[in-house]
Structures are given as C-alpha cells and as structure tokens.
Amino acid sequence: MLQGGHDQLMCQVDTVRDTAIDIIAHSSRYSKTVEPLLTLLNQRWQEVTSRLKVYLHLSLSLACGFLTS
Numbered sequence: 001m002l003q004g005g006h007d008q009l010m011c012q013v014d015t016v017r018d019t020a021i022d023i024i025a026h027s028s029r030y031s032k033t034v035e036p037l038l039t040l041l042n043q044r045w046q047e048v049t050s051r052l053k054v055y056l057h058l059s060l061s062l063a064c065g066f067l068t069s
Contacts, residue, residue: 006052014047 020038024031 006049009048013041016041 002055017038020034023034024038
C-alpha cells in the first residue's frame with residue numbers, strides 16, 4: 001500500500017522536476033527562484049524515500065519474525 005503511494009508520488013515529483021528544469025533552461029530570470037525550490041524538493045523527497053525504506057524494512061523484519069515464531 002505504501003509502496004504504491006510512493007510510486008504515484010514519484011511520478012508527480014518527476015513531473016515537477018522536469019517542469020522546473022524546463023523553466024530554468026528557458027530563462028535565467030526564473031532560475032534564481034526555481035533552483036532553490038528544486039533543491040528543497042529533492043532534499044525532501046530523499047528524506048521521504050529514506051524513511052519509507054526504513055519503515056518497509058522494519059515492517060518486513062517484524063513480519064518475518066512473527067512468521068518464524
């Protein structure tokens with residue numbers, strides 16, 4: 001369930017990234033505004049992905065522990 005939500009959000013994040021890159025490439029006027037926001041998006045997305053991986057790993061470990069008990 002969480003993995004599916006992550007995959008759906010990943011598509012949206014990729015779309016936002018692509019749009020931001022297009023804006024930056026189109027005009028240096030907007031790059032000063034867009035680049036820091038793109039950096040922030042990338043940092044936050046990395047945090048979400050890392051937390052999800054830890055959660056999924058822990059969930060799997062607990063499930064395996066219950067199955068072997």
